[in-house]
Amino acid sequence: MEKKGKFDYILLETTGLADPGNLAPLFWVDEGLASTIYLDGIVTLVDAKNILRSLDDPAGKVEGHDDDDHGPVMTTAHVQISHADVIVINKSDLVSEEELQQVKDRIQSINGLAKFHVTKQSVVPQLEGVLLDLHAYDSVEVLDQSGKGHSHLDQVSLFPASGLASTNTRQTISTMTIPLPSLTSSQVDAVDAWLRSVLWENELPGESKKSPHFEIHRLKGRLILHDGSQKMIQGVRELFEIMDNPSSESSEDVTGKMILIGRHLGDFDFRKSLLDAIEKQ
Numbered sequence: 298m299e300k301k302g303k304f305d306y307i308l309l310e311t312t313g314l315a316d317p318g319n320l321a322p323l324f325w326v327d328e329g330l331a332s333t334i335y336l337d338g339i340v341t342l343v344d345a346k347n348i349l350r351s352l353d354d355p356a357g358k359v360e361g362h363d364d365d366d367h368g369p370v371m372t373t374a375h376v377q378i379s380h381a382d383v384i385v386i387n388k389s390d391l392v393s394e395e396e397l398q399q400v401k402d403r404i405q406s407i408n409g410l411a412k413f414h415v416t417k418q419s420v421v422p423q424l425e426g427v428l429l430d431l432h433a434y435d436s437v438e439v440l441d442q443s444g445k446g447h448s449h450l451d452q453v454s455l456f457p458a459s460g461l462a463s464t465n466t467r468q469t470i471s472t473m474t475i476p477l478p479s480l481t482s483s484q485v486d487a488v489d490a491w492l493r494s495v496l497w498e499n500e501l502p503g504e505s506k507k508s509p510h511f512e513i514h515r516l517k518g519r520l521i522l523h524d525g526s527q528k529m530i531q532g533v534r535e536l537f538e539i540m541d542n543p544s545s546e547s548s549e550d551v552t553g554k555m556i557l558i559g560r561h562l563g564d565f566d567f568r569k570s571l572l573d574a575i576e577k578q
Contacts, residue, residue, distance in 0.1 A: 304334075306337075306429060307334065314373050315377075316359070316373070316376050316377075316380075317339050317341075317376075317377060317380040317381075318376065318380050318514055318533060318534050321336060321339060321380065321533045321534075322533050322534060322535075322536045324336035335434070336433075336434055337429070337430065337431050337432060337433065337434075338382035338383060338431030338432070338433035338434070339380050339381050339382050339383075339433070340381065340382070340383045340384075340385065340428055340431075341377045341378055341380070341381035341383070341384050341385070341411075342385050342387060342419075343378070343384055343385065343386045343387065343400070343404065344387060344388055345386050345387060345388045345389050345391065345392050345396075345397060345400050345415075346388050346391045346392055348374065348386075348400055348403075348404070349399065349400060349403060351372060351374040352372055352374050352375060352403065352469075353370075353372075354370075354372060355370045358370045358371065358372060359371050359372065359373055359375075359376055370469075371469055371470065371560060375407060375469055375470050376514070378404055378407045378408050378411075378470075379407055379408050379470050379514040379515060379558050379559070380514055380515055380533070381408060381411045382410070382411055382412070382431055382433035383411060383412050383414065383427070383428065383431060383433075384404060384408070384411045384412070384413055384414070385414045385416055385419070385421065385428075386400060386401070386404070386413060386414070386415045386416065387416045387417070387418075387419050388417070389415045389416060389417055390417045390418075397415070401413065401415075405472075406471070406472070407469070407470045407471075407472070407558075408470075408472060408515075408558055409472030409474070409556065409558070410439055410440075410472065410515065410517060410556055410558065412439070414427060434531050435543065436529065436542070436543065437517050437518065437519045437529040437530075437531075437542065439517070440517060440518075440519055440554055440556060441551070469560065470514070470558065470559065470560055471558070471559070471560075471562045471563055472556060472557070472558050473556065473557045473558075473559075473562045473563075473567060473568075474554060474555075474556050475554060475555045475556070475557070475567060475568045475571055475572075476552065476553070476554050477518075477519075477520065477521070477552075477553035477554055477555060477571075477572075477575070478553065478575070479521045479522060479523050479553065480520055480521065480522055480523065480553070480575065481522070481523055481578065482522065483578045484575045484578045485520055485522065485528060485539065486578070487574050487575050487577065487578040488518075488520065488530075488539070488571070488574070488575065489539055490574070491570070491571055491574045491575075492516075492530070492532070492537055492539075495513060495567075496513055496532065496534070496535045496536075496537060497535055499511070501565050501566075501567065501570045502570050502573070502574055503569070503570045503573050503574075504565055504566065504570055510561065511559060511560060511561040511562055511564065511565055512559045512560040512561065513532070513534070513557055513558070513559040514533075514534065514558050514559050514560075515532065515533060515557075515558040515559075516530060516531075516532040516537065516555065516556065516557050516558065517529070517530060517531060517532070517555070517556050518530035518553075518554065518555035518556065519542065519551070519552075519553055519554060519555075520539070520553050521551070521552065521553040526541070527541070527542035527551075528540060528541055528542055529541075529542040530555065555571070
């Protein structure tokens, strides 16, 4: 970083079992890094042939996450998918169309924000805009292509390896969409306070239930103010930022919304909690 101007682009490749959620915040909190470079985006490579098995394999459990009776194992594969801005589904030639669709559906149920690229032998159509120059933290335009006002849940069969059909399912990671009305400046402050409670204290305002604890891995949001201006929210784990939206559009089709990606979201009423916090202002 001392050699300013010497780098065109930096690719940080983690080990196969790394948790990107521990790395991404460094680019926000480290003053030396933040003043020199910016986080462009997180790319996760998925093996189409084996990903479903990896998602359900207890051997891939993330250390420090006890599941008890509150849900299935959260694997490293879940975590890497939930943090991704781009997901490359490789080895598509090794699975049938039906199997590939199952992979797509499962991944989208975990992360409804990420862009997908299906590849054979890792060949992408181009680098710029696909793997490089993503600017994933510069805008929230992806919100308009995801969610559609409802939750996408990663539902896992209680018998994933037995071959038995079951109507009983349990949630691992989910993507939750919360539509938002236009806000006053004081209501933006209320959103900020709500996020601090949820992300820093792991407490949902207005919710008495404390267990199981939820986890927020990623969040994005667009706030529409009464005066027509916009703000966007970017967050990874406990770190978040509310800032002016540089790509604000005046289109009437643009609406306010917040999208959360995390664990145990379906066990709590995040939508009611947030809207109640806004209405109190």
